[in-house]
Amino acid sequence: MLLASGFFAVRWGWTNVAGEEDDNSFAYNLIAETKPVDAWISPGLPENLSVYGKNEHLNWCRLGVAVNISPYDAAGIFKAYTKTKSEELLDRMLLALSLRQGEGSVFQQLIKDCNNESGYWNEETLQLALTDIPKKSVYAWQNGEPWQIIKEAIIKDEAQIKEVAKTVDIQPRLLVSVAIVEQLRLYYTQREFYEQFFKPLKILANANKMAWGIMSIKEKMAIETEQHLNDKNSAYYLGPDNETLLNYKPDINIAKERYNRLTNEKNHYYSYLYGALIIKQFQAQWLKAGFDLKYRPEIIATLFNIGFNNSQPKANPSVGGSTLDIEGEKYFFGSLAFEFYYSDELSEAFPFE
DSSP, rough: HHHHHHHHHHHHHTTTTEEOOOHHHHHHHHOOOOOOOOGOOOOTTTTTOOOTTTTTHHHHHHHHHHHHHHHHHHHHHHHHHHHHOOHHHHHHHHHHHHHHHOOEEEEEEEHHHHOOOOOOOHHHHHHHHHHOOOOOOOOOHHSSSHHHHHHHHHHHHHHHHHHHHHHOOHHHHHHHHHHHHHHHHHHOHHHHHIIIHHHHHOOOOOOOOSSSETTOOOOHHHHHHHHHOOOSTTTTTTOGGTTTTOOOTTOOHHHHHHHHHHHSSSSSSHHHHHHHHHHHHHHHHHTTTTTOTTOOOHHHHHHHHHHHGOOOOOOSSOOEESSEEEEEEEHHHHHHHHHHTSTTTTTTTTTOO
């Protein structure tokens, strides 16, 4: 009876919650406002390979502060900045590091003390300082064994992730950022299963109790995703080219097939496809209301967690969702996605676009 009650609670959405709001929502919204998407220098195609821009010396200083706080994370930020020449990308990577340090931290104060004058830090001195550094991040999720397992497993799915992202037309890195949040949640809340099954095989955890598959998609959300594809009046409608992506064969048990799609442990294609379509549908809804979520993984992950019914496009959305304890630190779904997306982790396989 207890199991039946739990099943129907999930099926009919009784367990859905709006989650908590991250106190840092203002900071995320502020950088999105002051450094909008249309200011972004495409990381793959910098405007000038030899010029870092008018704030070059200021940015070297800020990177120097990061070196003193966390050399490992600074190395990733330095690599991304020198490769892309994108100050907007640098700003977001430094914001993630700053927020993890906490309000009023030494890091935040030293960043404020930087100025645009020449100083000790430049590309050469930073390269020297980042030689032979310890492999320890300020992000707790990067230091635990689960992350190493997840990272290996995600790489195994690289081709499938990119295929799905191309089909749906979203950034592979954005899809991965949401998948990783769900995986970390599963690993840190199902330790016994992790030790027995996931760790030895180095595979992604497959949620099949309260939610399904490697992206932990509830049945109700999967059904809504399918319905949005064919509802031309829906704010989530993606156009005629996407209508058949989740079609079923005639005379098939749809409920059973949906379950099989999302819980297939040997082939994660449909888990990623449903996940990518959910992300794309949120993007479509918000873009129709005048808000671009292309570079806002913190909002996408929050929405992915709280569901379609709680998605209300607005100028200053809340970042948050469910909370997760990782190595004694509190994480929100949204902030965790932001930290991964704007870290250097897996950037070789899933670069910034």
